[in-house]
Amino acid sequence: MRIETIPKGEQVTLFVNGKTITAYRSDTVHAALLAAGFRVLRKSKTGAEFRGFLCGMGVCYECLVTINGLAGQRACMRLVEDGMEVRIDEPDL
């Protein structure tokens, strides 16, 4: 949920599994996805469980997504760019 009282930068557009979402220039991919309602990102390694963000600081590797065709990227460590294409393995939206 965006905090209204905090000023935001310039708007950018991202494509998540083909769906268009808007974000702000200073967002990490993590923040942009969460703001658009994506909490579930992938299945765990054995496929037993759903997983999403945990640490937010590049330690846990739970938020792996595909960014501009490159798989296994940590969503929390990348800033958004206009036109960025993100693919999530297991979106529940």
Place this chain on the structure above:
Amino acid sequence: MSRTCDVAIVGAGFAGLAAADVLARSGLDIRVFDENPHVGGQLLRRPGGTSHGPGGFEFDGIKRSGYRLLARVARHGVKVNGGTQVLGLFPGNTLLVEEGDGKVSEVSARCVLCAAGARETYLPFKGWTLPGVISTGAAQILIKSSGMLPAKETLIGGRGPLLFVLAREISRHGGKVLAVLDHAGVSEKITLIRLLPRNLAKLLDGAWIMALLALSGIRVRSRMRILEASGKTRLESVVAARAAGNGEILSGTEIRYQTESLAVGFGFAPNIELLLQAGCAAEHVPERGGWVVRTGEFLETSLENVFAAGEVTGIAGARKSMIEGRIAGLAILERLGRPAPGTPQLLQGLARERRDQLRYGTVLNRMCRLPGDWVRGMPEETIICRCEDVRIADIRKALADGFVTPGALRKACRCGLGNCQGRICSPILHDILAAETKSEPDRISAPSVRPPIKAVRLGALAGNE
């Protein structure tokens, strides 16, 4: 990137920046690397990674010092390489470095300073892997870097002062805090707080936050343990219950919270992977947050011309990190034959300030430390290693089969073999081994770390990207 420099600093938080500030004044060629896109470490996270603070007056004294430090380092013309991962440290003080564009190169330095900071630690419970369960740090990052709350309503649980700081931040920004579930009891906290004689400012900060929480009607529940998080694909509800002094759950005290967001915090662990991989001596000191690198008076490690500063020598917060960055900076100047004027007096003063901060660190780490009983009642299906889906039942079975070291467990059930390379589960595993094998915590071996210490694409290593 040029292949040699005088000093390579790993980590651009308070410790790394303070060292860079000292070193840059002497005109040395220094290189600073940080894997985050922004500079300033976890405390100075700010919207868009702007070089200075958000506009207006910064009330927090330590953050104010941090922003001044950022400005000074920029003025000295120090180039901080953000979005750059250090993958390993090899003989001859050669670092293997991956830049944001996937280019991998080697940089050799006369001296290396590791100031890689800390990460959060966790107490696993049933369902802690569900999307929607995040760390208190992750919640803070969302607020500070992106101006976002994790959800409309958030439940907070765990141990330590940061639970309350987060509760305050969320409510200040218009979010709802369902409750703060504190594992610690009131008497336990009072006992610890009394150990803080020379840190009046921190005590006052704490009292102020608690008063604000009370005023905003946020419920703080003591001695509460999270028993289970549940939901179909993402978090829907959390069950917690009150524990007796001996850790036993008091039946009939269970409370169920409906929420899509739970933020948990159970203290911190030093990021010493690079130093372990390089072969630096380390020791297990619970009062400092677990495995820390062993350092001398001038923050030199057991490896020649490799220094360490900040949380990697023991968890104690930003002020200690800044002090240690300065100490390491001065020590490196001496080592390189360019001592700063008045170094002995400066070091003496810094050593005194450092002692006070170490005392604060001891209290902080004790506040966050889990009681040894937590492993006992853990349900069999609880995940320990998230990367490899290893459950406590798998570990108990492997232990019964005689695999009783972190290294043996890694081979027996893949615990710690995944993407995070054991960063999340190794502190947990340490506690499990201590509890289940009845070993003294300092008899359990350190996790073994091999390069590359962070995930990297093979193509990048081969120079193809």
